[in-house]
Amino acid sequence: MKKQHRYKDIVDYLKDTNLTTVDELVQTLNVSPATVRRDLIDLENQGVVRRTHGGVTLNNFVATQLSVQEKNQLFKAEKERISKAAAERVESGNSIILDAGTTTMEIAKNITHLPLRVITPDLRIALFLSEFKQIEVTMFGGEIDNASQSCVGEHARRLLQSIHTDIAFISSNFWSFEHGVTTPKEAKTALKADMMKCAEESILVADSSKYNSFSLFKVAELDQFSEIYTDSELSQEAREKLMSFNGKLHIL
Incomplete structure (x- = not known):
């Protein structure tokens, strides 16, 4: 089993059990204890899980964010399904904002056939879309956040105060029914x-x-979004909670 598949299986197992042990994961994944321990160390360093004396649990509060390189390795298939469906919301001639992120980068890959105006803080998205003549790309500018390789700060915010777009695609590493969309950095919150x-x-x-x-x-609270796109691994309990919002929930 590939490492990324094991990561996903560990996270899914913890969503069902809340707390588990190395021995339980060995049985579930059918791999060696040494492999499980290495995976748990990797996931803990990424802020996904928290190891305790009693075992391991999901880390619900996250103080830091992963780098772009780390994010690129996680849940690729899910991100591709989400981005392909979300990209269908974009029409020829639209002006859109693509937030920084690996999922929004996938959206960019699905809209290259359209004439558009795209505003983004993400360096990778801007460089990628700049190759397509029918797409007008505007970068936020300002200070670069090293972890996300995107623009943050007051300069970027000033640009947003002077524009009006059709759609803003917002990404998030942290979202929940109770807490809405959150970030570990104040500058990103305002942006x-x-x-x-x-x-x-x-x-x-x-x-x-x-x-x-x-x-x-x-x-923001989740009900401030007109639509939410996520994947089919979302638990039934979470789906039922989120369906209570006025916005549309798309499960891919």
């Missing part, structure tokens, strides 16, 4: 909130592995 304010509608794109986690700064 994401500004993206939502200047768009006709805001759409959240976030895979289910990030659900039920939260960090220090709140961006």
Whole structure:
């Protein structure tokens, strides 16, 4: 079993059990104790799980964010399904915001056939879309956040105060029914909130592995999004809670 598949299976198992042990994971994954321990160390370093004396549990509060390189390795298939469906919301001639993130990068890959105006803080998205002549790309500018390789700060916020777009696709590492969308950095919180304010509608794109986690700064409540795109690994309990919102929930 590939490492990334094991990571996903560990997270899924913890969503069902809340707390588990190395021995239980050995039986569930059918791998050696040494392999499980290495995987748990990796997941703990990424902030996904927390090891205790009694075993291991999901780390619901996350103080830091993963780097782009680390995010790229996680839940690729889910992100591809989410982004393909979300990209269908984009029409020829739209002006859209693509928030920084690996899922929004996948959305960018699915809209290259359309004439569009795209505003983004993400360096990778901007460089990728700049190759397509029918797409007008605007970068936020300002200070670069090393972890996400995207622009943050007051310079970026000033640009958003002067524009109005059709859709803002917002990404998030941390989202939950109780806490909404949160981030570990105050600068990103204000920027994401500004993206939502200047768009006709805001759409959240976030895979289910990030659900039920939260960090220090709140961006928005979930009911502030007109639509939410996530994947089919989202638990039935979470689905029932989220269906109570006025916005549309898309399970891919």
